[in-house]
Amino acid sequence: MKARNLLLPVALAALLTVPALGEDLTKLPGYVDLDWVAVPAGATEIQDIRLDPLLAGLAAGGSDTDPALNQALAMVKSVRVKSFSLAGVDEASVAADVKKLQDRLNKGTWQRLIYMKEGEETVTVSTLSHAGKLAGLMVLTYEPGDSATFINVVGDLDLTTLLRLATQMHGGELTGLMSGAEGVQADAGGHRDSGTGNE
Amino acid sequence: MNIHCANCGPELAAWAAGELEPGLRDAVAAHLADCPACRRELERELVLRSTLAGLPSTACPAVVVDRIQGVITREQSVGHRRRRLAAGGALAAAALAGALLLRPGAGDDARVPVALLESGSAVSAPATATPLPSPVDPAAHAAAVAAAGYTPEQVAAARRDLIRTVALAAAVLDRTGRQTISDVFSERVPAAVAGSLRPLDDPTRGG
Numbered sequence: 093m094k095a096r097n098l099l100l101p102v103a104l105a106a107l108l109t110v111p112a113l114g115e116d117l118t119k120l121p122g123y124v125d126l127d128w129v130a131v132p133a134g135a136t137e138i139q140d141i142r143l144d145p146l147l148a149g150l151a152a153g154g155s156d157t158d159p160a161l162n163q164a165l166a167m168v169k170s171v172r173v174k175s176f177s178l179a180g181v182d183e184a185s186v187a188a189d190v191k192k193l194q195d196r197l198n199k200g201t202w203q204r205l206i207y208m209k210e211g212e213e214t215v216t217v218s219t220l221s222h223a224g225k226l227a228g229l230m231v232l233t234y235e236p237g238d239s240a241t242f243i244n245v246v247g248d249l250d251l252t253t254l255l256r257l258a259t260q261m262h263g264g265e266l267t268g269l270m271s272g273a274e275g276v277q278a279d280a281g282g283h284r285d286s287g288t289g290n291e
Numbered sequence: 292m293n294i295h296c297a298n299c300g301p302e303l304a305a306w307a308a309g310e311l312e313p314g315l316r317d318a319v320a321a322h323l324a325d326c327p328a329c330r331r332e333l334e335r336e337l338v339l340r341s342t343l344a345g346l347p348s349t350a351c352p353a354v355v356v357d358r359i360q361g362v363i364t365r366e367q368s369v370g371h372r373r374r375r376l377a378a379g380g381a382l383a384a385a386a387l388a389g390a391l392l393l394r395p396g397a398g399d400d401a402r403v404p405v406a407l408l409e410s411g412s413a414v415s416a417p418a419t420a421t422p423l424p425s426p427v428d429p430a431a432h433a434a435a436v437a438a439a440g441y442t443p444e445q446v447a448a449a450r451r452d453l454i455r456t457v458a459l460a461a462a463v464l465d466r467t468g469r470q471t472i473s474d475v476f477s478e479r480v481p482a483a484v485a486g487s488l489r490p491l492d493d494p495t496r497g498g
Contacts, residue, residue: 141452146439151449153432164457171456206467215467231463245460257457258465 117144117170122220122228122246124197126172129189129242134181137239141173164257169247177239190234193242197230212236219249226250294322296329303333 117123131138143151152165178186197218198204206217213235220228231243294302294315302319305311311319323330436446 141456143449143453143456147441147446147449148453150432150436150439150441150446151453153435161454161457164461165453168453168457171453173452173456173459206464208467215463217463217467229460231460233463241459243456243460245456251464254457254461254464258461 117246120145120169120227120246121222122244122249123170124172124193124228124230124244126174126242126244129174129193130185131174131176132178132181132183132185135176135178137175137177139173139175141171143168143171145169160253160257164253167247167249167253168245170245172244173242175239175241175243178235178237183236186234186240187236190232190240193232202228202230213238294318296322296326299329300332303329306333 118125131140148168148170152162152168194216197216202218202220204216205219206215208215213233216230216232218230218232219226220230222228226249227246229243229245229249231241231245233239233241299319299322302311302315306316306319323333433443436443441449
């Protein structure tokens with residue numbers, strides 16, 4: 093009983109260390125609503141990841157021995173990812189959604205940092221500055237007939253930290269990080285949300 | 292002008308620095324001829340300058356320059372208390388901004404002997420853009436997870452997703468190349484982005 097009585101104040105004190113508790117994600121500068129982006133019927137390898145500030149904070153707090161990785165994770169307040177494979181599906185809606193999102197980013201306070209076209213694949217990276225700092229990152233990759241990926245990262249971001257992560261991890265380790273997560277690969281026609289705390 | 296022991300201190304310092312006004316040189320020389328004490332004082336001044344010049348020097352961080360300037364400004368504003376405080380605050384803010392914007396290797400032209408730096412007040416180290424996270428207490432983290440209503444498995448899965456996403460963003464940036472950002476888009480890079488892009492340590496990094 094005594095141990096239980098102690099648990100609550102300890103837990104409450106511990107929660108104070110979690111940043112952005114209770115913040116409305118949609119109000120954060122750098123947030124991009126991706127809920128309207130439709131996953132076309134028949135798409136495979138669907139990833140739909142939503143980490144709100146509370147869960148992102150808890151996730152970033154886990155132990156990891158790599159300082160570069162820890163530093164990168166500590167920057168993030170929230171994450172939204174929609175990614176799917178387009179092999180053999182009707183892509184008309186995807187192309188329209190990509191253009192719609194690019195137009196929105198171009199009109200607003202976002203600034204396009206990178207636009208790269210390699211063959212049929214386009215990569216767009218946009219950033220949003222708030223109070224002199226980088227508050228949002230939007231990555232959009234689209235290759236007709238292959239895949240589309242929408243990534244929105246909100247936080248106190250530092251591109252050098254991300255690039256340092258890429259440099260120190262090297263290609264193989266970075267690829268390993270990207271493919272190492274389990275439990276979010278989808279079967280055909282279905283998908284699973286990660287981070288269901290606020291749903 | 293009559294030079295006396297009581298008033299020749301500044302002239303002796305100027306003499307040692309090679310900056311004495313030509314019109315005063317004869318008067319100071321005449322006094323030195325008759326005053327062993329002032330000759331010893333001049334000799335001490337010359338030895339001090341020679342010693343300082345021989346010390347290893349380092350680039351003076353901008354924050355130090357700002358702080359010194361702040362002191363000078365405050366000293367010059369005696370009697371204007373409010374303005375002096377405001378200037379100090381503004382200069383302190385400027386010093387802080389300068390500290391935050393300090394980049395390795397981007398020192399000032401002013402070079403200050405290390406001995407003076409070490410004897411003075413603490414010089415702030417350049418601030419990094421993203422502070423290293425503090426070590427996490429496993430028990431506190433577990434308590435926070437429980438209090439938030441998540442299971443450890445959910446948080447572990449979220450962590451994997453977070454890592455994947457950050458790694459993916461890093462890979463995209465790496466692939467498109469920092470050089471691309473710097474060269475092609477340098478004119479359109481937002482100030483906050485430019486501030487967050489600093490030279491990487493690896494000299495083999497390229498575009």
